[in-house]
Amino acid sequence: MALTNEYLLSVYETVKKRNPGESEFLQAVYEVLDSLQPVAEKRKDLVDAGVFERIVEPERFISFRVSWVDDSGKVRVNRGYRVQFNSAIGPYKGGLRFNASVCASEIKFLGFEQIFKNSLTGLPMGGGKGGSDFDPKGKSDGEVMRFCQSFMTELAKHIGPDTDVPAGDKGVGAREIGYLFGQYKRLANEYTGVLTGKSLYSGGSLARTEATGYGLCYFVKEMLAAKNDSFEGKTVVVSASGNVAIFACEKAQQLGARVVAMSDSNGYVYDPDGIKLDVVKKIKLEERGRIREYAARVPGSVYTEGSSGIWTIPCDIALPCGTQNEIDENSARTLVANGCKCVAEGANMPSTLEAIEVFREAGILFGPAKAANAGGVSVSGLEMTQNSIRLPWTFEEVDAKLQDIMKNIYHNAYAASVEMGRPGDLVVGANVAGFLKVANAMLWQGIAY
Ligand code: NDP
DSSP states (O other), X not given: OOOOOHXXXXXXXXXXXXXXXOHHHHHHHHHHHHHTHHHHHHOHHHHHTTHHHHHTSOSEEEEXXXXXXXXXXXXXXXXXXXXXXXXXXXXXXXXXXXOTTOOHHHHHHHHHHHHHHHHHTTSSOEEEEEEESOOOTTOOHHHHHHHHHHHHHHHTTTOBTTTEEEEOBTTBOHHHHHHHHHHHHHHHTOOOOOSSSXXXXXXXXTTHHHHHHHHHHHHHHHHHHTTTOOSTTOEEEEOOOSHHHHHHHHHHHHTTOEEEEEEOSSEEEEOTTOOOHHHHHIIIIISOOOTHHHHHHSTTOEEEESGGGGGGSOOXXXXXXXXXXXXXXXXXXXXXXXXXXXXXXXXXXXXXXXXXXXXHHHTOXXXXXXXXXXXXXXXXXXXXXXXXXXXXXXXXXXXHHHHHHHHHHHHHHHHHHHHTTOTTOHHHHHHHHHHHHHHHHHHHHOSOO
């Protein structure tokens, strides 16, 4: 597909002018506007109310200095961000990412995607995202704590349980959320659900840790079921070995698949007998080690340097769970040539626009991130509900709700794809279904932002 609608092209040109060089953000905006062409043609009321122009501009973008002291006594300075992109359907909601790559473009692309993802969940959550170019890898617990405390000292001025509720993302797991929560509580002198992904001791939800990876597999299950197929006996490749990847692997295995490869940013392991997830969990979750250590511990497995090589392994289903743009056009062509029949995105925007075109042309099943990985934020929404009613639900209760939500997301995205005349194109379906709810809310609320 290509963006040809004159009005939406002019919207895109303005975004380009306002955000020069922000390639990830521009990529995300282009993909959404491209999908929304039939909507712009049919809904003159949204055009007249400037909804398209407004939705691509964040309501608020905050950037701030984060100073902290490392273990040797040296003062370090990082940059923190929070984008409060859209609050039409609920308080801003979206994770915090701590990674050396974090910059304005990355935070804006993630915040923009989050608007539509949160809308698709059916829960009342607006779109936001934040983070820092601080990388917790290789830092001591004390350093991570001091960084988190300094980061929250500024962020606390902008968030609140009914205003903006951050969560984890890459580099922000249970440890970081704990330090951030502790500092917020100290500053605000209140105990509220201002963050999600909290520990079970402090108002966290059961199944939040598993939610994104499990949700991804529930979504794939629906995609396969629509073709009278299932995970049973399928060969699966899962990139990365972080939170999303580990629990995607776990659920795929539970549903009868054989996961043969996982990776990290340095390289990948191939285990033809099926990944031993207990070994991966020990290395990654307990020891914070590297995936190469898997090959040293599991006979018959092989480690190869370079993470993108993972897409050369023949598979039926590919689940990219690492980072943005990890599947480019070449990798997409290799996957298709090797017989891959389904790609579903666990990470945010892991496929380039060119890779998506390859999947479209090949007619394989493709589950875009904002639909397929919405399980994490869905359970974050359920965590907010449990905090509000001050009542925890069991793992089974949360997991059952998660399954329902993922099923609904699939069916709503599919129905929107049919309505737009592109049956089965879930990129279009997810963008349109996610957009319409937010757009109608913006229309109803008048022009205040
Ligand atoms: P983690 O920090 O737990 O793990 C990230 C993983 O990705 C690590 O294994 C990392 O390896 C790996 N990785 C980074 N770059 C690459 C690469 N180029 N190729 C292969 N692997 C790579 O993060 P999460 O699992 O939480 O997040 C992963 C993705 O999922 C992100 O895009 C995130 O935005 C998205 N997501 C996460 C949600 C959640 O609930 N956690 C919710 C929805 C989306 P290394 O250790 O070498 O850095």
